[in-house]
Amino acid sequence: MAHYDVIVAGIGAMGSAAAHELARRGQRVLGLERFDIPHAMGSSHGINRIIRLAYFEHPLYVPLLRRAYELWRETETAFGEQLLHITGGLDAGAPDGRVVTGSLAACREHDLPHELMDAAETRRRFPGYRLAEGHVANYQADAGFVMSERAIIAHVTMAMARGAEIRAREPILGWEPTAGGGVRVTTARGTYEAGRLILSTGAWIGDHVPALTRLAIPERQVLGWFQPKVPAHFALGAFPVSIVESRHGSCYQFPVFGVPGFKIGLYNHLRQHGHADSLSREPTEADEQALRRVLAEVFPDADGPTLALRCCLFTNTPDEHFVVDTLPGLPQVTIASPCSGHGFKFASVMGEVLADLATAGTSRHDLSLFRLDRLAA
Incomplete structure (x- = not known):
């Protein structure tokens, strides 16, 4: 043996x-x-995943992230291929919501340079966004994505x-x-x-x-790629990665990169849980409509034809x-x-x-x- x-x-x-x-x-x-x-x-x-230092989930993650950035750079140098792309990132929503307050707390505890903007300033700087009135966005320049x-x-x-x-x-x-x-x-x-x-x-x-x-619960997620109506607003270099709290839930999104279309996902999507082998990997009309509700509210200039839908799995702990x-x-x-x-x-x-x-x-x-x-x- x-x-x-x-x-x-x-x-x-x-x-x-x-x-x-x-x-x-x-x-x-x-x-x-x-x-x-x-x-x-x-x-x-699904091509890529967001990386960010302004970590609203808990400030304890930030030291790990700093080391993660260093190691991603070492990995891509050793492999000879760029894996980490820096775009800047927004954490947006209600001023007293979990995403914004947690993002600001991480920035303040770890002295991360950041900029808090209201909805109008966010739209002026990044025209692809239409935040709800009264919502704000915390911008942190080190965010981006890793080629997963x-x-x-x-x-x-x-x-x-x-x-x-x-x-x-x-x-x-x-x-x-x-x-x-x-x-x-x-x-x-x-x-x-x-x-x-x-x-x-x-x-x-x-x-x-x-x-x-009973504590590690698989959850079905769906990622969508959509043809922007105004491509320049969602291009790499013009659109930062982001986490946005909206009326339809918290969503995450990327500039157009790697494959055609603006990429968006919705946390907890349709709240479908079960064993990993029993969860469907086939996207449905309901999956698309859940994403389109967020597009229509927050990213109307990206609300064009569907280019791709792909299922993946989260596995969630209670906290x-x-x-x-x-x-x-x-x-x-x-x-x-x-x-x-x-x-x-x-x-x-x-x-x-x-x-x-x-x-x-x-x-x-x-x-x-x-x-x-x-x-x-």
Whole structure:
């Protein structure tokens, strides 16, 4: 039976970065992925994902983000391809809403340069936006997007170049601790042993960690790309990435890039939850209309013909923070999921974090917000 230093189960955002970092450190790594690499069944497809420093979710994320930016730059230099694009970013909504107040709190606590604008000034600076009267936008210049699928390809390619063994289309059926303090993993194709195991299986994490079965809830999301009526308003260089609170919910959007059309998504979309295998990946008319309601209200100049609709999955915890921890009583097993729909931007630094946890059992980064036991309280 083949034996490895670390097995990484799930080669998506976090798993691919962990496999790369572990291989870079000289570890013998096996990566296992149930689908293709990359694939469109999980949480990381659809061209790109937002990255931002003005993090309204919690100020504790900001130090991790600063390191993530550094590592994304290192990764793209090593891979020879730009992965991080800076566009500036807006966090917009009611002045007392969660997005604006949280964004401002992160900026103030971490001395991030920022600019608060009213709806009229936002429209003057960025004509694609039509914020509701009385709403405001916090602008932070360091925001942008990461090329999500290309980043996974980069991490996997470099991991293999350093000796990692990566096996796609090989779902794990189960795992168990061994008498020597390691792990044994069984897949549809074989059995493997290692000193350490990283579980980064995204929307399937509840299948592999019983403590998360009822706490890591997959949710169906739909991304849309629409032909702008005024293309110049949504071009790269003219349109910043953004999170906007509207009457129809909080939405996130990108300038036109990579494929035709203005990209937009709606947090919690149609609030469809279930096991990852049971959620439909086929977009519907209802999905399109949910996105068009936001377009009509906030981005009317982008409300043109549909160019593409794609489904992906969020996996949400009750407090919407990550779970990054070792399992109680099993320090050889690290979990890195769920990430509640806002995890991809952290993949570069999480590769470093997970490699630390798998090799040393601790990390220099503050992970207190992500402890598993908080969800049992």
